[in-house]
Amino acid sequence: MSETLPTPPFTNLQLVEQVDSWPYFTKDPDAYRRHMQNYYYFLIDGYDKPFGYVHKRFISGISWPKYWKLDHNKRFLTLTTGSNLKTRTHLLDETLRKAYDSPNGTLLGHWANEQFPLYSSTGEHVLDLDGYGVDMLGIVNFSVHLTAWVMTAEGIKIWVPRRAWTKMSFPGMLDNTVGGSLATGEKPIDGMVRECEEEICLDPAYTRSHIKACGTLSFQLTVDDMLNPGCQHQVQYVYEMELGQDAVPRIGDGEVGELHLLSLEELTNAMRNGEVKLTCNMTCLAFFIRRGYITADNEPDIIEICSRLHRYHDLFIA
Incomplete structure (x- = not known):
């Protein structure tokens, strides 16, 4: 008997289980x-x-x-x-x-x-x-991911890009503000600064002076980037940054199709409706937890969620 897959709207734990599916x-x-x-x-x-x-x-x-x-x-x-x-x-x-x-x-x-x-x-x-x-x-891959936000009269809003429709993987889906894989010999902060300049045209000096490192996330998928059967071991170096009025993101290198400023509620609804690239859900959930938007009081599965945002990549022969 085949397992019944969940359908939208997804719970936070179901979002995690779709990514950390190994x-x-x-x-x-x-x-x-x-x-x-x-x-x-x-x-x-x-x-x-x-x-x-x-x-x-x-x-x-x-x-x-x-x-x-x-x-x-x-x-x-x-x-x-x-x-x-x-x-x-x-x-x-x-x-x-x-x-x-x-x-x-x-x-x-x-x-x-x-x-x-x-x-x-x-x-x-x-x-x-x-x-x-x-x-x-199916090797371990390292990447950098940024959540850029602004404080408005209505509260925190996040800059959320829509991936270009020409992208091979997840075309047209919502994404992290900035993200990309780390090349050989590249330090995480240098990769993050580079991606910010390429994707949303942020001045490197501004990025370095305003960005905040927030640790890592790790998880293991049972699909490749085209959603075919495979294996992905992923480690994200996670950053966030509050942007002032003098640093409005602009579409840069063609990776981004559109840029939207979304409230936490709007982004949450998009995630639950399956509109966000799979692994980006993990980055967003971690941000919500850091900011106190998701807590033990409103999320009964928070222990399981936090555990699976930080999977230990132990490769072995079973």
Whole structure:
């Protein structure tokens, strides 16, 4: 019997469950193992823990070069060659470009022309890869996200962009004020300042002097950015900023189609109606909790919600 999916209006917990949808091993080990039958473990020779979980559709849809070893019984996908960062990076680039040029190239989306880091469980920088392969390999990806707000006579209002209709993922949906992935070697604050300038035309000096760091959020999805079966381990470095009258956002690099100034109630209704990009719901909920809009008095599931806004990414072989 298939599970009945929730329909709008969503509760806050249902919004979280749609994003942090990967099962928890400690809650039901057998169900977790059944779930993992659809995934292969992405391994690299010399490291004892997996780096990601690869959905089986990618295994069958890609021609893997000879320096990869596939063990279909254990569901291991292992990079067997490369003793240093430069070599491993070259091999991943070669693998991904071959996949991109194949008839199934669109299986992974588009070539990003941005390099993202891959770290071991001990924090070692193991290789870099184009964003084209991040969702495929199910690795941990790091991003920066800003909630920009103004204080009005009616209370706090948030600058909420609508994604351009030309975006490959979630076109036309509401988004965080600013957001983007961190490139290799980029510090979170530098990435945030860059994104603010590119997306909403904020002066870097203004951003640096007004922005406030608010920690991190983390969660694990069972879909890729196109909502196909996959795995995403996401970590958000979260920021907020109160904007004055002298800093009105403007549409910048084409990522944004429209900009709206929404009350907390208007944004909440949009979230509950499914109008907001999935992962952005997590950023918004965290902001509402920090600002005391969601509390233990008005949200019975606040403990579960807070817990699942901060998932620990522990990759292991079940």
